[in-house]
Structures are given as structure tokens and as C-alpha cells.
Amino acid sequence: MDVADLSPAQARERFRAGARIPTAGWCRGWTQANLIAVPKRLRYDLLLFAHRNPQACPVLDVGEPGAWSTELFGGDLRTDLPGYRLYRDGEAVADLGEVVSEWREDLVPFLIGCSFTFERALLAAGVPVRHLESGTNVPMYVTSVPCRSTGTLSGPLVVSMRPVPGELVRTAVEVSGRYPMVHGAPVHVGDPAAIGIGDLARPDYGDPVEVRAGEVPLFWACGMTPQAAMLASGVDYAIGHLPGHMAIMDVRDDDYLVT
Structure with missing residues (x-):
């Protein structure tokens, strides 16, 4: 099956x-x-x-x-x-x-x-999901963006990345934005260096995926963030x-x- x-x-x-x-x-x-x-x-x-x-x-x-x-x-x-x-x-x-x-x-x-919850909706809207195409894990990155801390917990924001054709970026943002309880719309679009990611080919978690010509990397907040807080x-x-x-x-x- x-x-x-x-x-x-x-x-x-x-x-x-x-x-x-x-x-x-x-x-x-x-x-x-x-x-x-x-x-x-x-x-x-x-x-x-x-x-x-x-x-x-x-x-x-x-x-x-x-x-x-x-x-x-x-x-x-x-x-x-x-x-x-x-x-x-x-x-x-x-x-x-x-x-x-x-x-x-x-x-x-x-x-x-x-x-992962909204990936089926992305596919239905014609937005490719590269790690599903390649049968690999989604790439995840520890950013330079600090989370809001508490008295005992602090740490960096972790994001997942999916490359999206430029003409479909708006669609990807709108579709994922309809799922606010599972991270919602991307927190960043475009230049990975702006959020402290030096090399997309070297994710902190998961597997790298190809970013093709004409595609834009989209970054969603990731549920590995609490584990990053355990470390920090x-x-x-x-x-x-x-x-x-x-x-x-x-x-x-x-x-x-x-x-």
C-alpha cells in the first residue's frame, strides 16, 4: 500500500x-x-x-x-x-x-x-513541493532571528524551506496562510542571508533540495523551534x-x- x-x-x-x-x-x-x-x-x-x-x-x-x-x-x-x-x-x-x-x-x-499539513493544498493549487518530488526530508535551517523569550526558554527561530516558481509565490503565500494553526504563511521570502542562512545546500536539519532557475526560496516557521530552545x-x-x-x-x- x-x-x-x-x-x-x-x-x-x-x-x-x-x-x-x-x-x-x-x-x-x-x-x-x-x-x-x-x-x-x-x-x-x-x-x-x-x-x-x-x-x-x-x-x-x-x-x-x-x-x-x-x-x-x-x-x-x-x-x-x-x-x-x-x-x-x-x-x-x-x-x-x-x-x-x-x-x-x-x-x-x-x-x-x-x-506538512498544508502541502497537499499547495500541490492542489499547482505549487510544487520539491522534497516530495525527490522523496527526501524537508530542509530546515536555524536562523539568526531570535524568538521572544520567557524567563527560562529562549532560542532562535527555525524555518523550513520550499523553492517556488516566481509566478507562484503569491499562490503559495495565500494557500499556506489559510492554515494559521500549522505555521501559516511564510515568515520570509527570498534572500536566505537576510535571516542568517549562509548556504541553502547545508540545512541544519533534513536534506537539501534543488532551487532551480526562476524559483524563489520560501521560508516557513518550523516546529523544530522548541527543540532549538531546549539546546539554547x-x-x-x-x-x-x-x-x-x-x-x-x-x-x-x-x-x-x-x-
Whole structure:
């Protein structure tokens, strides 16, 4: 079966069985989300950080302390993503296939909106999505743009990039702008150096994609931003997803469409 035709439960079963692969293009029409789980004492700090940086950190769901499922994610957050990243004392210390033994009773899971959610709408509007064409992960970059900080959390904005033909830039902006809860319209169009990106061929996360003649790089706020904050803020313990290896939820992309 084509991975685009899988249900969320079927995809989660594959990940639980050991599939380790980026999820762009999986489960057509179903919403994907970024995972970040932090100790209970930091849950309100993360909520405030998200409130102050809503385009980068749109919160879709929050679990109870120690919970490994949420109302919108019916699987097991410890096993049903295709990859995880463990943070200790502000360092990424391990990439893991599951985190059952690492999942502490005080961890609070947050599910943050993902720009994969509006890619089907971009394609329907005739806007190409290069990483889907090439079967690779979306390129993501740490920018020089600081997020609004809280007392304990700070860090840079992370963006994802998709090259778009110049004549379709307006369409891409308008289409993605109808999905404000999953990052919405681009935060930057054009010159990557203006936001501190030195080389598009060397993303901080994900895979590089070709930018062809006549195309303009468009940059969307990215749900890796909270993980960048874990690093920048020296957070003692956290669990996130591997970049591009998302939580596939039990809600539809169109649930986040604003018409």
C-alpha cells in the first residue's frame, strides 16, 4: 500500500514495528505534528514560549504529566513516531527508535503544528513541493532571528524551506496562510542571508533540495523551534521527534483550514 493511503493507525503500527523514515507524504489528508515533551515544572514556560511565538510554536494538543497519548493522538507517543531525539542539559545526546524507558512520569507532551499539513493544498493549487518530488526530508535551517523569550526558554527561530516558481509565490503565500494553526504563511521570502542562512545546500536539519532557475526560496516557521530552545536554554531533560519524523494525528488537515 502507498504510504499516502495509510490511516494514522496503520502508519503508527509501521513505526512501532521499526520503520524509520521521514513522514512527508504519509497519510494523505491527516494532520502531522511535532513532538516536544518537557518536565512538568517547565510546562507553563513552554506554553508561554509558544504563546509569544505562535507562528513557530502553534500548540495543537497537550497531554497530562506522564501521559503517552493525547485526545488528538490515539497512539503511543513513546513508540509510534519513526524517530526521537533525547536532550540532557542542553545537549542532544541520542537519536532513538523508541523512548519507553526514557519517558518519565513528569514529562508533559506537547504536539506542535507542522507545515506538512498544508502541502497537499499547495500541490492542489499547482505549487510544487520539491522534497516530495525527490522523496527526501524537508530542509530546515536555524536562523539568526531570535524568538521572544520567557524567563527560562529562549532560542532562535527555525524555518523550513520550499523553492517556488516566481509566478507562484503569491499562490503559495495565500494557500499556506489559510492554515494559521500549522505555521501559516511564510515568515520570509527570498534572500536566505537576510535571516542568517549562509548556504541553502547545508540545512541544519533534513536534506537539501534543488532551487532551480526562476524559483524563489520560501521560508516557513518550523516546529523544530522548541527543540532549538531546549539546546539554547540548557534544559536538563526533554524528548522530541527526529526532524521530519512526525507524530501522525487522528485529525484531518482540513480541520485547520480557515476559509
